[in-house]
Amino acid sequence: METLRIYFNTFLKLNDSEWKDFESCLTKVNITNKEQILRQGEHCNFIAFIHEGSFRFYYDKEGEEKITAFNFKGDFVSNYRSFLTGKPSDHFIEAMQDAIIYKINLQELNSLYDKHKNIERLGRLIAENLYLMVASRLDSFMFQTPEERYKALLERNSRLLKEVPQYMIASYLGIKPETLSRIRARK
Template identity: 70%
Template sequence: MEQIRAYFNNFLPLTDNEWNDFAPCFQKEELKKKDFLIRQGESCDFIAFIAEGIFRFYYVQEGEEKVTAFFFPGDFVTNYRSFLTGKPSEHYIESLKPSVIYKIKKTDLNLLYEKHKNMERLGRFIAENLYLTVAKRLDSFLHSTPESRYQELLDRNSKLLQEVPQYMLASYLGIQPETLSRIRARK
């Protein structure tokens, strides 16, 4: 739990009183490799902090999996669009290895927002950072080469990235596995 508090303190330090109201709202869950945090068609009513593990965020188009994001320890994972709108998710979130997460439900979060002004500010900061992450990903597809996108991913978490299958990395980068092999050979 201290890992979560440290994360939040990067945005906005929480008082002991705020943290004492916040911490009990998190529910610890352990997932096995290939467990789904959410499936396409389900509504997402939570945000989860990853203590251990790796997750992929993907959708299926014409029978082919399209990976749009990876999440590592220290990240929050959710389908934020479904979380905000209550509509069913168009994506899957799957664990790629045994994982430990801490989930907080939207209803609990909203109660905390009402009780603590700082919590509302914290939620805004986190939402802004989620937006910046998505914008950066979009920009990388518009302006960067697959090799640059691969390097950005390596810079983010090269050790854990070794545990992600090559076909998933290639899908994330928008390239074929053979192209990824050539990029890796040049590194």
């Protein structure tokens, strides 16, 4: 999992022994398109690194899918809240393509935290980074109109808009497909 190690390097460089221990906790899993790797009601006891493929993280509100996140190659995918709290997930995680992921589970991660101060630190840096990501999404909901949110997304990740159907983008932006269609028409 060289790509994961490279990703970690953006936070902190693990030495060979730390990395070796980390790597030995990873389980490779092949996932087929539309397979759910986490269901509502289950405890999410893993964090997975996406080697290939993509996922959507969504919540079922009275039969309507509310998409909270998309995850792509090179991202982590997990219900971090359920993972941290031990509570059942209110979200589903579903593959949008065939995928290959590397999972690590809670117990193993906790042993790694115990064993290596550097991995403990990596855990902190990643938690801090996840904080920054939700915080910025929260800002977009508090301070921006749907139109601004859409334009910012376009700016930041125009690839997403090409790869994911528009009704999912609308859901992710917190609006109805009709509204997104009208925003795009406004030019």
